[in-house]
Amino acid sequence: MARSKRLLLISHCLLNVNSKVEGIEPYEGVFKPLILPLIEANFGLIQLPCPELRHSGMRRWGQVKNQYNTPFFRNHCKELLKPFVLELLEYQRCGYDVCGFIGVDGSPTCGLNRTCKGNWGGEIDESFCLQNHLNSLHDTNESGVMVEVLQELLDEHGISLPFWAINEKSPHKDVAKILKELS
Secondary structure (H helix, E strand, O other): OOOOOEEEEEOHHHHOHHHOOOOOOOOOOOOHHHHHHHHHOOOEEEEOOOHHHHHHOOOOOOOOHHHHOOHHHHHHHHHHHHHHHHHHHHHHHOOOEEEEEEEEEOOOOOOOOOEEEOOOOOOOOOOOOHHHHHHHOEEEOOOOHHHHHHHHHHHHOOOOOOEEEEEOOOOHHHHHHHHHHHO
16 A cells, blocks of 8 residues: 655644643544544644643643743744654655645634734732733734744745644634645
8 A cells, every 4th residue: 555645734732632721622532524534535644742731731721822922932832843844854855745734723822823812911819800801812813823933944944835724613614625725
């Protein structure tokens, strides 16, 4: 049997929802509407690490891009991604087709077209006003921190890939678009 030699980079949580912040469970385990058709189409899937989980563990609170967009966290993402970029270079050197990256819109790290920003943080004590913090949160049309770092590393190594994202709140249109473009 011949290999397909077609690969995709996938945000960690699309293959493992358990990595998400507690309380965010848009599916039970694997995002089947996307992953099962990719498996049926014989794509090899490269699961990128979850930088939030590896940075702050399972008991972390939900955060926004403003909190992750620091030199320290960007370097954390860069160190996590370096081996994967080198792996892509090796696959390409050997004739494999790295077909793209699929992220998760809304994520402060893996969002492509949309992420959340705001004045989120501080000490929760008697002076803390949750409503003021909630009122500061807003979606913005930009990429998450890890996606930005991934694009920078790919550019450094001359790797050009299409990027797609799933909006987990209404994924059907995104899934259809991705599958059509990959067929």
